[in-house]
Amino acid sequence: MSVTVKISDGPLPASAEPWSFPGAGAVLCFDGIVRPSEDGRPIVGLDYEAYEPMATRMLTQIAQELFERHALLAIRVEHSRGHVGNGEVSYRLRIASKHRKEGIAALDEFTDRLKKDVPIWKTARAPLSGEGSGAAGREGSGVRGQGSELGDRRE
Amino acid sequence: MSVTVKISDGPLPASAEPWSFPGAGAVLCFDGIVRPSEDGRPIVGLDYEAYEPMATRMLTQIAQELFERHALLAIRVEHSRGHVGNGEVSYRLRIASKHRKEGIAALDEFTDRLKKDVPIWKTARAPLSGEGSGAAGREGSGVRGQGSELGDRRE
């Protein structure tokens, strides 16, 4: 069983480095990319906060559960924390399996579980005054102060 | 609608070049890789034959049908012809969509359709004498001569 979990600062590399696993017939890569709007409003990006080490532990636990349910060869998951701008990659999941169907099912399940059980939160960052229309001066809905890492990271 | 279809000689690059699409929230990449055995027997690789231009036309048609059924932004599909060795990539499908679920559904459907309707055939190439056990001297089950492109390409 090969499981790699990595939570790192800022966007993931735009292009995934080569990755496979001996004997794999199917290698899937899913990139989750920050879109330019959230709930219909323009944003410049998302700020991610992760509760560590729980987030890494949960990602690892989910990967292990999927190994048991599907016949997988390897899982590698990466997630950003901090700011990720529009068009940048915040989440990359890669799964190697012997066959396609089990890899696709695992990819979908893993991501559903991530969105339900992994303590990671995103906050939309709206354009600064002049950067966009209709949202001038608004700057997302994040929590300020009280030692917020995200608050500290805002420009 | 952005559809790219490419059938090319030999294995695809081990690592996919960067690819995305403006506004995409999900980019999926599926690599189909030649496995070291076929029907329980060791092989050194697969020889692919494509009936062109029909294969390219069918791949394009399937992509267009999936655009209508799912809300996709871009599809790019590449397939090998000729020899592809074990561990090498013979098929790479990439789909950009706003959301994950539609991209995953399209990825699965596209590949099901490929395996049903696209005139591409594979022939297993068994190890040459000395290269493997139990299959010495056997060289796959492909058709020889009569202008076979594959036959001509065998070393």
Add this chain to the structure above:
Amino acid sequence: MNVSVKLFGAEAKAAGLREVSVEIGETTCLALRDELARKIPALAPLLEKCRFAVNHEFVELDRTLVASDEIALIGMVSGG
């Protein structure tokens, strides 16, 4: 009318040919299929699962053929 039919995969292997020339009376794919079964008995058991492609598109068995058509017999494919 004399037509030429391209063969691939299992059908090419069964026939030992990649292309076969067939003389047909009635100029439909159905008549062509019957003639292929008669001329190359090894193909007969495979034909039920085959489709014809004419000029690079799948067609129904009642399709009428003309001399300039490019005809291919497409059985089980195995891409991916």
Add this chain to the structure above:
Amino acid sequence: MNVSVKLFGAEAKAAGLREVSVEIGETTCLALRDELARKIPALAPLLEKCRFAVNHEFVELDRTLVASDEIALIGMVSGG
């Protein structure tokens, strides 16, 4: 017993705090939840959908707490 509870996302926003100190009589997560609702009314409507994590693992509401536990209130998450 005095415990400290980490808050995130919507709960941190509602409370205006990232960490809150609470005095509890009965040392269970259920008692802690009731005390959080009493102390920070803005949190009350969110608590139904929240889980507690103790020492980085989700726990049930009947979980008994000890002073050294790291406690986090986990509401709707939004990774991906």
